[in-house]
Amino acid sequence: MTVPAALRGYRATLRVFVTPGARMVDEFECVASVLLAILLAHLIGAHSIAWAAFTSVVLMRGHVSETLVRGVMRIVGTAIGAGLALAIAPYAARSPLAAAPVAAIVGAIGLYGMLTAKRAYAWLLFGLTFEMVLLDKVEHPSVDVIAFVQTRLLEVSAGTVACVAVSLLSTLTARRRWPGPAAAPAARIGWHPSAARHAAQAGTALALLPLLNALVGLPELAQAGVTIMAVMIVPVAGLGQSGLVPVSRRLLYRALGCLAGSALAAATLILAQGSAPILVAGTCLGVVIGRHIENGGTRITYLGVQFTLAIIVTLVPDSYSDAAIRPALERMASIFLGMALLEPVLLAWHLLTPRRRVAGGAGNAGDLERDV
Secondary structure: OOOOHHHHHHHHHHHHHOOOOHHHHHHHHHHHHHHHHHHHHHHHOOOOHHHHHHHHHHOOOOOHHHHHHHHHHHHHHHHHHHHHHHHHHHHHOOOHHHHHHHHHHHHHHHHHHHHHOOOHHHHHHHHHHHHHHHHHHHHOOOOOHHHHHHHHHHHHHHHHHHHHHHHHHHHHOHHHHOOOOOOOOOOOOOOOHHHHHHHHHHHHHHHHHHHHHHHHOOOOHHHHHHHHHHHOOOOHHHOOOOOHHHHHHHHHHHHHHHHHHHHHHHHHHHHHOOOHHHHHHHHHHHHHHHHHHHOOOOOOHHHHHHHHHHHHHHHOOOOHHHOOOHHHHHHHHHHHHHHHHHHHHHHHHHHHOOOOOOOOOOOOHHHHOOOO
16 A cells, blocks of 8 residues: 655654654754753843743754854844944834834844844844834833843843753764754855845834834734844845745744644643643743754744744743743734734835846845744
């Protein structure tokens, strides 16, 4: 009897879960890194433990040198973005007419640097951190910006230290037998009109957030801003005449990954009934599944990243006694809000821009498509 090709593919995928190798090592590295990040974040008094845990996942690469470089760039980008936000956000957030251009300009600069600069990851975190601080201040005027920045730096530091420590231990032990694939080196590609257009589209969508918030009181502004920037991370070579198609695909995968991760997180919450060990076990299982999808080498890599993040934001609360499905629902709301603002901007730009030859260049987004 002939086994269908699709079924053989599923069996092969399932076998990888229990077959020792580089992929399994990576998944267990991520689990160990998340657990250590949670511990460190609690010890140093961070207030968003989930962000520390997620940092420890997205930084992990197959060798400690690669992990360390990404960790340094994440800390530097976060620090610079946070510093600029401290100087500007308290004043810009007072008026939507001031916040809109500031959000657009800084977000566009961060995204353009991510697409074209050698230190792409630092540029990305610079833009993301600034947008999160500014938009959170717009939505919640009473928020203490200094406290927000301080805890964000603590969370990133805890996640980075945890990830580098686990990666170092793994490099000296398991990775000697099962080395991870080396990441392609990033390169500075200089001025790129398609990347500039793409960044301007993101900036336009970001500018709409404070303006519409003043009119109708939008929820989850900061996370909607993150969604807008994150889904715009596509290789410059894949932009073509417009980023509408690749960005729409990433939006779809972001929503599906969040839905799937939220479903597993909800089942874990029901099963746990407040039990911290079960919540931790559910977190570990979710990280393994999400990372397994991410490492599958298929077009749904980004879905795996979002699956993992939905698990972490739900099952890694600041206190396990407060675990609830609400963070996952808020994340879904921010995704749909970002989608509702970004898609019309992309579609209008696509329809109104005259056809022209698009500049080449691969850009630096290939590996970074797995992040945020």
